[in-house]
Amino acid sequence: MLLEKYKLGEFNEDHIQEHKRQFEYVSSYIKNVEEVIKKLSAFQVAIPSWALGTGGTRFGRFSGGGEPRSLEEKIEDVGLLHQLNQSSGAISLHIPWDIPSNANSIKALAAQYGLKFDAVNSNTFQDQPGQSHSYKFGSLQHVDKSVRKQAIEHNIEVIKHGVELGSESLTVWLADGSSFPGQLNFRKAFENTLKSLEEIYAALPADWKMFVEYKAYEPNFYSMTVGDWGQSLLYTNKLGPKAYTLVDLGHHLPNANIEQIVALLLMEGKLGGFHFNDSKYGDDDLTVGSIDPYQLFLIFNELVEGMDAKGMDHASDLGWMIDASHNIKDPLEDLLQSVEAIMIAYAQALIVNSDKLENARENNDVVSAQEILQGAYRVDVRPLVAEARLRSGGVLDPLQLFRKLKVREDLIKRRGQKIVATGL
Numbered sequence: 001m002l003l004e005k006y007k008l009g010e011f012n013e014d015h016i017q018e019h020k021r022q023f024e025y026v027s028s029y030i031k032n033v034e035e036v037i038k039k040l041s042a043f044q045v046a047i048p049s050w051a052l053g054t055g056g057t058r059f060g061r062f063s064g065g066g067e068p069r070s071l072e073e074k075i076e077d078v079g080l081l082h083q084l085n086q087s088s089g090a091i092s093l094h095i096p097w098d099i100p101s102n103a104n105s106i107k108a109l110a111a112q113y114g115l116k117f118d119a120v121n122s123n124t125f126q127d128q129p130g131q132s133h134s135y136k137f138g139s140l141q142h143v144d145k146s147v148r149k150q151a152i153e154h155n156i157e158v159i160k161h162g163v164e165l166g167s168e169s170l171t172v173w174l175a176d177g178s179s180f181p182g183q184l185n186f187r188k189a190f191e192n193t194l195k196s197l198e199e200i201y202a203a204l205p206a207d208w209k210m211f212v213e214y215k216a217y218e219p220n221f222y223s224m225t226v227g228d229w230g231q232s233l234l235y236t237n238k239l240g241p242k243a244y245t246l247v248d249l250g251h252h253l254p255n256a257n258i259e260q261i262v263a264l265l266l267m268e269g270k271l272g273g274f275h276f277n278d279s280k281y282g283d284d285d286l287t288v289g290s291i292d293p294y295q296l297f298l299i300f301n302e303l304v305e306g307m308d309a310k311g312m313d314h315a316s317d318l319g320w321m322i323d324a325s326h327n328i329k330d331p332l333e334d335l336l337q338s339v340e341a342i343m344i345a346y347a348q349a350l351i352v353n354s355d356k357l358e359n360a361r362e363n364n365d366v367v368s369a370q371e372i373l374q375g376a377y378r379v380d381v382r383p384l385v386a387e388a389r390l391r392s393g394g395v396l397d398p399l400q401l402f403r404k405l406k407v408r409e410d411l412i413k414r415r416g417q418k419i420v421a422t423g424l
């Protein structure tokens with residue numbers, strides 16, 4: 001569903017004077033405004049197909065109504081987000097939750113909304129109906145070769161679906177691990193996983209990347225076979241140049257220094273992609289920037305600095321995606337907030353005076369280093385993000401227009417109140 005274009009125009013018209021005033025003010029003291037806006041316009045964050053419905057916890061799920069009933073409707077929802085913010089130009093599919101029945105028509109539908117297909121995600125953490133072997137005790141790590149084979153074949157199947165859609169990367173996240181001491185031979189589990197990943201790697205098309213995502217705990221609570229960035233890096237280094245580590249912000253132990261992890265992975269040329277969310281305790285999957293926007297800024301500061309040091313393209317050389325699941329918010333409003341938080345942190349990182357910061361570091365001027373970083377963080381860059389959106393054809397305030405036009409009410413009318421989005 002797309003909104004009528006004139007409604008976007010009318011809304012922008014109503015808010016343009018106020019915006020201009022704010023934009024001129026912030027532009028008056030930032031010297032690289034045009035460059036920042038160009039980079040913001042180019043930056044796109046992929047929306048995962050599983051974030052469009054209300055998520056749940058193990059205690060319950062409270063459907064919000066009007067959720068997408070099919071892959072087509074999920075694409076419509078991402079198309080709507082992209083129409084509003086012009087920064088959500090990609091969708092990431094989860095197989096088998098979102099197997100397209102006709103890849104060509106799905107591809108054409110996505111193209112109508114200006115969307116590309118980001119990484120495809122495999123699933124060996126659940127048993128599917130009719131599946132021969134269970135993943136209860138792991139998949140790629142499993143002691144039984146036939147279970148490993150089934151999991152390898154599933155991943156290769158996912159690559160095939162991705163090729164049909166024009167995806168260029170596979171994300172492998174494994175629930176594999178153990179929940180009790182003594183359950184697993186760590187070395188054998190690692191070796192089995194590596195061998196399995198090698199077979200999947202061998203099936204990658206030449207221009208594809210494989211992302212190996214790590215997670216500290218859950219669903220296993222004693223050990224995870226890809227439990228941290230060091231373990232992921234071991235696998236990706238052994239696999240080869242098409243394998244990269246993927247950082248999901250919620251997959252660390254509390255207080256982990258994620259910005260330092262990012263800096264070192266970039267230095268090694270092994271950072272492949274990012275899953276954005278926020279958390280206070282664990283893998284909470286909260287709205288990006290809702291708990292710790294300063295950490296998000298510090299991460300973006302390392303991303304920008306590290307990518308610039310390698311001459312990388314901010315928009316296309318890493319995979320950017322939101323990975324969250326929402327319990328109490330309207331999923332579309334939540335995604336608008338998340339994308340906005342990402343753009344704000346990115347804009348703040350782009351205005352850090354990196355020469356001055358480096359100079360302060362070289363002189364052990366700790367106080368100035370902090371002042372420079374926090375000076376950028378405390379600038380209200382929202383008018384820059386809005387200006388980039390306006391120039392790309394989006395709206396000045398996506399969330400406000402979404403509410404004003406009663407989009408959710410309209411979706412409930414079309415799709416019904418008691419809907420459970422596919423895959424959830």
Ligand SMILES: [Mn+2]
Pocket residue numbers: 173213248275323
């Ligand atoms: Mn993730």
